[in-house]
Amino acid sequence: MSVGELPNRQPASLGSTFGAGDLPTFYASADQHSNRCQSRYLLLQRFQPGGLASAGIGGTTSWKLFGGQFSAAIAMVGFTLAAIARLSLSQQQPETKWFDGRAAAESTKTLAWRFAVGGEPFKVNVTEQLAVTTFTNRILELTQDLPSLDSPAGNHTQVTPAMRQLRGRDLHDRQTAYATYRILDQQIWYSNKSNWNEVRSSRWAAALLTIDVLGATAAAARLAGWIQLDLLGIAATCSAIGVAWLQAKQHDLLSRTYAVASHELSAIHDRLQMIHDEAEWASEVEQAEEAISREHTLWRASRSSLR
Numbered sequence: 417m418s419v420g421e422l423p424n425r426q427p428a429s430l431g432s433t434f435g436a437g438d439l440p441t442f443y444a445s446a447d448q449h450s451n452r453c454q455s456r457y458l459l460l461q462r463f464q465p466g467g468l469a470s471a472g473i474g475g476t477t478s479w480k481l482f483g484g485q486f487s488a489a490i491a492m493v494g495f496t497l498a499a500i501a502r503l504s505l506s507q508q509q510p511e512t513k514w515f516d517g518r519a520a521a522e523s524t525k526t527l528a529w530r531f532a533v534g535g536e537p538f539k540v541n542v543t544e545q546l547a548v549t550t551f552t553n554r555i556l557e558l559t560q561d562l563p564s565l566d567s568p569a570g571n572h573t574q575v576t577p578a579m580r581q582l583r584g585r586d587l588h589d590r591q592t593a594y595a596t597y598r599i600l601d602q603q604i605w606y607s608n609k610s611n612w613n614e615v616r617s618s619r620w621a622a623a624l625l626t627i628d629v630l631g632a633t634a635a636a637a638r639l640a641g642w643i644q645l646d647l648l649g650i651a652a653t654c655s656a657i658g659v660a661w662l663q664a665k666q667h668d669l670l671s672r673t674y675a676v677a678s679h680e681l682s683a684i685h686d687r688l689q690m691i692h693d694e695a696e697w698a699s700e701v702e703q704a705e706e707a708i709s710r711e712h713t714l715w716r717a718s719r720s721s722l723r
Contacts, residue, residue: 438578442555443524450517457510463501465657470494520558526705527554529598532582533590535701540694548575595688602708603681610674617667627655677711
């Protein structure tokens with residue numbers, strides 16, 4: 417999903433009264449960790465092109481202010497900001513921490529849903545003690561990958577009362593809650609993000625085309641002797657930075673990927689309505705959660721390939 421986006425998903429409800437605070441404590445920790453690292457990464461990413469653009473402007477102009485080389489100062493500051501951002505990204509690795517935190521949060525949410533609605537490996541016909549033990553062991557495995565997470569305030573509970581309550585309902589109630597608050601919630605999220613990325617892709621394409629046209633116009637004007645200011649370097653720098661940013665954000669790819677995920681979840685939502693057996697239900701929930709996890713795995717793989 418991004419520097420394109422993964423999205424900071426808002427926690428889906430497990431029922432009409434089930435909110436973010438009813439998910440396992442580890443979810444809140446991993447989600448907050450991921451959001452902080454994502455914000456830091458995107459901030460540093462913006463400093464790099466911003467600094468380089470400033471350096472490009474300073475390098476292609478000869479402005480003077482108060483008797484000093486103002487353009488040279490702009491270039492120096494721009495290169496310095498870009499270097500600091502690049503060094504911070506290399507040393508702090510916020511992108512990797514963002515991905516790891518998001519993976520842990522999404523894995524925890526998947527486990528919570530499987531437990532709450534009786535999906536594999538938490539069938540409702542197994543004892544609650546065995547289901548809880550299996551669940552807490554899975555959460556413990558996830559915590560090993562992120563040992564430095566801060567603990568959120570409040571009750572530190574992994575198997576929450578709301579999860580137990582939904583698990584205790586009949587099959588029809590669990591089906592309704594899962595289809596509405598998990599599958600449909602995710603399907604709408606992917607659909608909205610697909611449209612959002614499609615709009616951003618179109619806007620960036622238009623912006624880059626405008627820069628190219630302006631650059632060509634400036635070149636023609638200088639060739640004709642109408643202007644002396646060197647705008648070609650500025651246009652070329654801005655165009656190159658825009659192309660690099662667009663490749664990093666992957667708006668076009670994400671738009672298509674999210675659209676496919678939305679259609680798949682829509683089909684899963686319809687298929688869930690036709691199940692009337694607990695064993696079949698447990699297997700179907702497992703397949704649905706694997707479909708959701710698969711999209712996230714593909715997003716992480718696509719982001720790793722750009723490093």
